[in-house]
Amino acid sequence: xxxxxxxxxxxxxxxxxxxxxxxxxxxxxxxxxxxxxxxxxxxxxxxxxxxxxxxxxxxxxxxxxxxxxxxxxxxxxxxxxxxxxxxxxxxxxxxxxxxxxxxxxxxxxxxxxxxxxxxxxxxxxxxxxxxxxxxxxxxxxxxxxxxxxxxxxxxxxxxxxxxxxxxxxxxxxxxxxxxxxxxxxxxxxxxxxxxxxxxxxxxxxxxxxxxxxxxxxxxxxxxxxxxxxxxxxxxxxxxxxxxxxxxxxxxxxxxxxxxxxxxxxxxxxxxxxxxxxxxxxxxxxxxxxxxxxxxxxxx
Numbered sequence: 001x002x003x004x005x006x007x008x009x010x011x012x013x014x015x016x017x018x019x020x021x022x023x024x025x026x027x028x029x030x031x032x033x034x035x036x037x038x039x040x041x042x043x044x045x046x047x048x049x050x051x052x053x054x055x056x057x058x059x060x061x062x063x064x065x066x067x068x069x070x071x072x073x074x075x076x077x078x079x080x081x082x083x084x085x086x087x088x089x090x091x092x093x094x095x096x097x098x099x100x101x102x103x104x105x106x107x108x109x110x111x112x113x114x115x116x117x118x119x120x121x122x123x124x125x126x127x128x129x130x131x132x133x134x135x136x137x138x139x140x141x142x143x144x145x146x147x148x149x150x151x152x153x154x155x156x157x158x159x160x161x162x163x164x165x166x167x168x169x170x171x172x173x174x175x176x177x178x179x180x181x182x183x184x185x186x187x188x189x190x191x192x193x194x195x196x197x198x199x200x201x202x203x204x205x206x207x208x209x210x211x212x213x214x215x216x217x218x219x220x221x222x223x224x225x226x227x228x229x230x231x232x233x234x235x236x237x238x239x240x241x242x243x244x245x246x247x248x249x250x251x252x253x254x255x256x257x258x259x260x261x262x263x264x265x266x267x268x269x270x271x272x273x274x275x276x277x278x279x280x281x282x283x284x285x286x287x288x289x290x291x292x293x294x295x296x297x298x299x
Contacts (some may be wrong), residue, residue, distance in 0.1 A: 006091030007062040019124040026057040034072030038079040075237035092137035095144040139181035173265035175257025175285040190260040207262025257285030
């Protein structure tokens with residue numbers, strides 16, 4: 001039985017995540033009281049064994065609509081572990097305050113905690129109430145810059161069956177000018193390496209192009225930087241696994257997220273895979289920079 005708990009900030013994309021899980025064959029239940037969770041899971045496990053229902057994937061939505069749900073959630077998880085023994089993952093979705101406010105203004109929906117408070121205060125209170133669950137999450141996804149397709153991609157990577165090390169590593173490049181991803185476990189800054197942006201023939205390339213690789217690999221720090229990042233990550237993975245963490249999120253940033261960070265994210269991911277670590281890579285801001293260059297050329 002695969003069990004996923006979807007939680008996080010209101011307006012961060014839980015409905016889209018649930019739609020995706022349903023498409024993947026999960027039986028999804030929303031806002032279930034915590035004290036019945038162990039019984040529900042146990043019933044489905046037993047029924048699956050007798051082929052009564054044939055449901056092998058369960059997903060539950062946990063959020064602030066029911067304070068009782070939050071208060072009893074941790075105890076429910078312990079009971080599921082002790083009595084049922086099924087593995088589970090907790091996916092926590094969040095976004096920046098400005099993005100959440102913008103989404104509520106566009107949809108004109110009411111925040112569940114905004115009965116007697118401003119939207120800003122309601123969001124702050126929600127973050128406070130969800131903090132304990134956030135620390136328990138298998139993975140945290142910042143949806144501020146994710147469209148539905150990208151969210152599905154990240155969910156797919158997070159929910160993939162772990163093998164090898166027992167955990168997956170997600171490497172993400174980004175541009176500091178667009179903000180640091182809030183859900184990273186490690187953030188590395190590649191801005192100490194000379195910037196290919198200032199080389200005219202390299203400016204319009206990305207870190208996935210050979211020209212950028214050849215330029216950056218001329219610097220002695222490049223290989224050493226990749227080696228030290230990989231050593232740190234591989235050193236800490238066993239301890240993270242021991243603590244029950246199923247996914248490690250690595251952020252590598254440069255100024256705009258197009259050249260250096262993309263190159264180092266690709267190379268780190270490749271190095272980890274070669275060392276037997278399950279790793280995937282995504283480039284958050286490379287398309288933003290491409291759009292900016294196009295607009296400049298047109299003007």
